[in-house]
Structure formats: C-alpha cells, structure tokens
Amino acid sequence: MLGLMRLVVIGGSAAGMSAAARARRLDASLDIVVLERGAHVSWAACGLPYYLSGRVKTLEELIMHTPAYFERERNIRVRTGAEVVAIQPQRRQLALRGHEYLAYDKLVIATGGRPQRRLAGADAPGVFTLHSPEEARSIRDFIEQHRVRRAAVIGAGYIGVEVADALAERGLSVTLWEAGPDVLGRNDPELTRRLVEHLSRQGVEVRLNAPVKSIPLDISAELIILATGVMPNVELAAEAGIELGRTGAIRVNERMQTNLAGVFAAGDCAETFHLITGAPVYLPLGTTANKMGRVAGANAAGARERFQGVVGTMIVALRSLTVAVTGFSAAQARKQGFDAAAVRIVAQDRSQYLGSHPLEVELVADRRSGRLLGGAVIGQCGVAGRINVIASALTVNMPLEQFAQLDLAYAPPVAPVWDPLLVAAHELRKELS
C-alpha cells in the first residue's frame, strides 16, 4: 500500500500518548493523530493530590508535554477539544462533534475512565471529584474562596487516602468515609488498622463501615471529594460493537487487540489480566496505562508485542508513612481458591546503630505449591524497593524458598544484614512446613 497509513488515537492521557509515541518510534512515515476531548494531553494525573496539598504550586508543573511538543518533536498531530461521538468501523472512520469525519487505518481507543458519582446530591456545589487538572483547580479555588476548614472524602481507596492526607497537610480538618470495613480494598484488617492509626495521628478521622448514600443528608462538610472508584469510558466502543469483558471494561488480548481488526484499546478504558490467576481484571493505574499504551502503539504500527499483565502493585506515599501492596492479601488469595498462609513481621529498615525505622512486611504464600501470592510493606523508607522485589517474584511464580535466599543488598545505612523481606520469608516458611 502506497498511501500514508493513518493511526488515530482517541484520548490524550497516559495510554493514548504512550501509544502514539511508541508508534512513531517504530514507524516514521505513519500519519498519527491524537484526539483529546479536554484541553490538555500528557498530564500527571497522579500528581493532582500534591497540587491540592500545596506541594505542587501550579498545575503547569503537572503537564509533562504540550500538544506543540508532540507536533514539533514527534511529528504527532494532537487535537485538543476534539470529541469523538461515534466509531464507525465499517467505514473505518470516526464521527466528531461538529459533523466532522476522520478516517483511520488503525485505531487505538484510550478513552480512560471517570470517577463514579452515584450519590444523591453529588451535583451540589462543594462536591467534587479529582480526575482532571481542571477539577483540581476548582477544588483549590473553592477552598481558598470559601476558606474551607472542614472537608469530607468519600471512599478509602488509594485516591481517597491520598486526597485525605493532602487536605490535612493543607491544614483542613478531614473525615474519610468508607462504606466497607477496609482501607485500600485489600480485605486486610491489619493493613487497615495501621493506616487508620496513621491517618488519625495526621488529623484525618476515618469512618469505616459508613456508607454515604446521600449528600448532605448523611454527612456535612464544607467540601466533599468523591473518591468512590473509577469506571471505564466504554460507551463509544460498546456502541461500535466492540466487546466488553466481564469487568465492564473493553476486552483486549495481550496484544491490546479488541474484537475488531485494526482496533486496539489501552489504559483505564480496557481490561488487563492478572499474572497470578490469568484472569481479566480492571485495575486502572497510570503505570499500567502507560505499558498497555506502549504495546498498543507498537502493534498498531505493525510490530508484534505483548503485554504480560499485572500483579496489582500499588503504593500510597503519605506524609511520614508509605504503604505498598502487591499480589493478594491472605483473604483475597483465599477467595481466589488458594490455601493461603500469611505472616506479618516488624523489623528495622537498616542497621539499628545508624538510626533505623521500623518496617512492616506481610507475605502471603500458597501452602500447596509453596509459591508467593502477595505482600504488603509499610514504613518510612525503602518501601517502594521492597514491594518491587515482591512484585518481581510474583511475576515469575517464585517459590517462597527461593525468595527467602535472595541475594539482596546490605550496607548498614540502607538495609540490615537480614533484610526484612528475608525475615518475613523465613517466618512464612515455618508456617508452611
């Protein structure tokens, strides 16, 4: 084919821009167009809580690259304010608002997700979600204009916890409401206990088992942030006959292909799969979106790449406490049918004579196979690195016995001679034997 092939990407955040950039790197001749409904592309969604807290001064700091940058440096056309109203796969074209049509040869759907707003009263003034730079700006403006002192955050997932901590850092009195018994949705009572304890010390009151169904009937606060989860933006895809999975997100294979030839999906609008169970899961996270986008872009450009899936790694970095999880908690593992054993230890994060901090490690393994199934790390320092070691082990179905002898780094200022990961692994081996 001699005509210029055109790749169109719907959505200009993590997955979409990763797809476009990767396709460009593999094929210099491709005509690449990104259509973004909003005003910005390539902004750091995970940085928004730090804008609320004040640690990030301006929203501009969170914008990684402008449309002009992609145009100039990557030869990628970016159209902001461009809303796709229909995908017409038979004609291989998109209908845009304003009676415009855009033909494509390959399509990457990266329409992202949106916060759930299922509460009565959710549209009242003073009630916000935090999903875009515009919303973050509105919240900060609202706080300043109304001199807000008391805020409520609804939903104790990782965004809710980060936002509650950020507002408390700003000096607000914050209540965090959670419908279930659990923080971070891990079904992990000990992790919940630790986080509730920490948040209380930081001035965040946590109310568990407290479903909020209506605003302001159930709660009162000057400012309310809804953080009750993200749902995938799948309407465009579904209307075009693109299959959704059981999770409700767009079903893709490991090449990020949908059921329609030449149409890929990636990021918060799509499913991924869990490396431990092989099952489809919906885990909308920035890292995953970037990886999926990269694979979608490569395959849309004619390469053959696959995305290996996720193990569910997540980290929440609060003031003076970082909490990270990966794989399954004991309760989650049992729900998946594993005969799970778990231990939790508290050790020091480095040699005590150099001023160590306590570090908690939880490890979960399967009694039958002896393989690791998950873990959690809680502490002030060295949390990310340690959860990443567990995540790496989960990726390869590492047996606990092998994990317990990993050749981990030791120097008194950064780790004790028996790393807490190894201490936990030895304890868990006792449980399994």
Added chain:
Amino acid sequence: MLGLMRLVVIGGSAAGMSAAARARRLDASLDIVVLERGAHVSWAACGLPYYLSGRVKTLEELIMHTPAYFERERNIRVRTGAEVVAIQPQRRQLALRGHEYLAYDKLVIATGGRPQRRLAGADAPGVFTLHSPEEARSIRDFIEQHRVRRAAVIGAGYIGVEVADALAERGLSVTLWEAGPDVLGRNDPELTRRLVEHLSRQGVEVRLNAPVKSIPLDISAELIILATGVMPNVELAAEAGIELGRTGAIRVNERMQTNLAGVFAAGDCAETFHLITGAPVYLPLGTTANKMGRVAGANAAGARERFQGVVGTMIVALRSLTVAVTGFSAAQARKQGFDAAAVRIVAQDRSQYLGSHPLEVELVADRRSGRLLGGAVIGQCGVAGRINVIASALTVNMPLEQFAQLDLAYAPPVAPVWDPLLVAAHELRKELS
C-alpha cells in the same frame, strides 16, 4: 543414639552464630558449642567504617549479642578466647590451644577471612587493616593520639571506598590508592568514573593504576589502611584434609558439606557459587555468610536445606551517593563468554515536580538468550530497592523482555511513572533487537 549429640562451631561471627542459632531452633536437645578465638561474637563487621567516621560513637553499639545472651536465650555455649589448633576428623575432636580436646559429632567451620597484608612495611606503626572491633579501636585511638590529618587507603574495593569516605567524613585528607584501573573491581570504566568524581568532591583523592608495593617507600601518610582484599582462613581445614576449591576457599556443596562426613563450612572461609554461571566463587560478604551459616546449621542439625548461591549483589552507601551492583558488568560478562550488550541511562528517581534526584542505571544482557546478566544503580535515593529488583531477576534468569514490563510501584513521591529500571530495560531491548 541416646547420648547427647554435640555440634561444635569454630568461629563466632556471622556464619558461625547463624549456624549455631539455626541448629538450636531445629533441635532443642543438641549440645551446641561455639569456639571463638577473639573476645567478641556476633558483631557487625560492616559497621566498622561508621565507627571510624564517628557516626557510630562506641564499639558496643556494633555488638549485636554477647556470649551471655546466647547462653541464656539460646542455650548455646560460647567460649571466647578459645583457639582451635587442629581438627582431628578421625577422632571427631578438636585440639585447642592449652592441650585441651573437644569432641564433636557435627562440626561447622566458620573461621572467616582475614585481610591480605602482602606489602613490605605493612607491620610499621600507623599501618592498619580494618577487620575487627579491636582494629577499629586502634585506628581511632591512633588518629586521636597522633592528631592524624593525612591518611592513605590502599585498595579501592568496597571496604577501601567506604573507609576512605569515612575518614574524609572525619575531616582527614585522604588518598585512595588502587593498583588496577578500576574502583570496586567490576571492570566498569563508567562506574569508576562516577565514583572517582564523587569521591573527589568529598575530599578523597583517588589514584588508579598506582600499585603500592612498599610502605613508606611508595607513599607517605600519617595513617595507612590496607584494604587490598580478604583471604579465607583455611589453614586448619586444609591441614585436616578438607578439600579447598579453585578459589582457595573451602569447597562445599549446596548443603555446605565439605568432603568430610559431618563437617560443614560456611562464611568467609568457604566458597559459594554464582547463580548465573554455576561456577564456584569466593565472595566474602556478611549477607552471604549469614545465609550459608543458616544452611550449615540446619543441615548439621539433621535438616536438609540447600543454599542457592549468589548473584554478586553489593552496595556501598557513601555520603550523598549510593552505588550498588549485581551480576556482571559488560566486561565481566564478556569474560564469562556471554555476548553482552549494555546500556546506561540517567533518569529521575521520582516525579520531577516533587523534587527528584538523578539516578543512573546500567543493565547488561546476553544478546543470544535475551536474559539479564547484571546491573548497577547509582544515586541518592532508592538505590538498594532497585538493585534488589535486578538481583531478583538474575536469580530466575529473567528475560529482559519480562523485566521491561515488571509491575513496579509508582507514586510521585517515590518513583516516576516509568521507573528508571524499566527505562533502562527498554533502551537495552533496542540494543538487542
């Protein structure tokens, strides 16, 4: 057998005490005796540089447990000042200095290593090695009594580098002499360049390709620390007919068994093997000694455990720079017969809008198999965790492609959305393709 079985351990540092403690945990009835030539057991050898720098005030802080603790809490008899002069395997007994004999049923040899002192003039006053608490005390006393201002450290392995940094932190003017072209013995010019640059800024002058053969002819300084490597204490074992390996250390199998039935060896006196090549190596490190000791103790107590070997992880935490390595550098990998490709990238250790620091990552992979072979991480924060992820990958022969998609933790305060490890892996994939 109804009589009490006796396990004797020769040597009371990391490997020896780990062996004794592990054997006790597995067998409450065993008679366990540890014979230590020196005055202390269970002290933190790796903490000695921090005593020199002054960050650790007293040597007592480095002593983890006293003989009385082991006696009381673990029912392990510890005899300090007890020197074994011969192992008599036919009689299953040890000859001790002072015409005493001690019978054993099982024996763990954990005689450790000692610093090489092959230079002419090495016995002159003001020339020290740093291997025991007593030596550390002598050095600090010498510095104070003679108001030392200029010091020389000979040997730029990890101990030499740490000691040079520690003495500079103390305010001394330090020169670090190295016979070869290389710091840390990795045959890695870029790593060497970075470390030399950093040490210079910290007031340590580094002289490479500068073999010192004689003191004080070749160099002059008020204080000289020899850090030219550690050699295994194998004389006792060799005289008893215990086989040594090609490395010169005691040959053991993965159960830490020597060629004599019932006789185990562990720690700095023994060989281990490299997980990447399967070949025996001599890598005397505290972590490895502890792990080997643990396995030796378990097997001496009748369990069946194996030590899986090492990948050569090492970390040096200097003031404001931490350097870590694992596996092979590109040059080392080529020497092992691999068709090695390598990349080195500089990325940010977290999201830039939260005040990131640069982090360097080097990765080495085999062109033929696509598997990872080694890596290095240099930076201020998050170095240990990242080298541990590489070490974990090396342990399972992880293909680079799998490594490049690891589900690593992301939160703006602790890591960027594309972790530097993944950025390096993607770069290296380009090299391999």
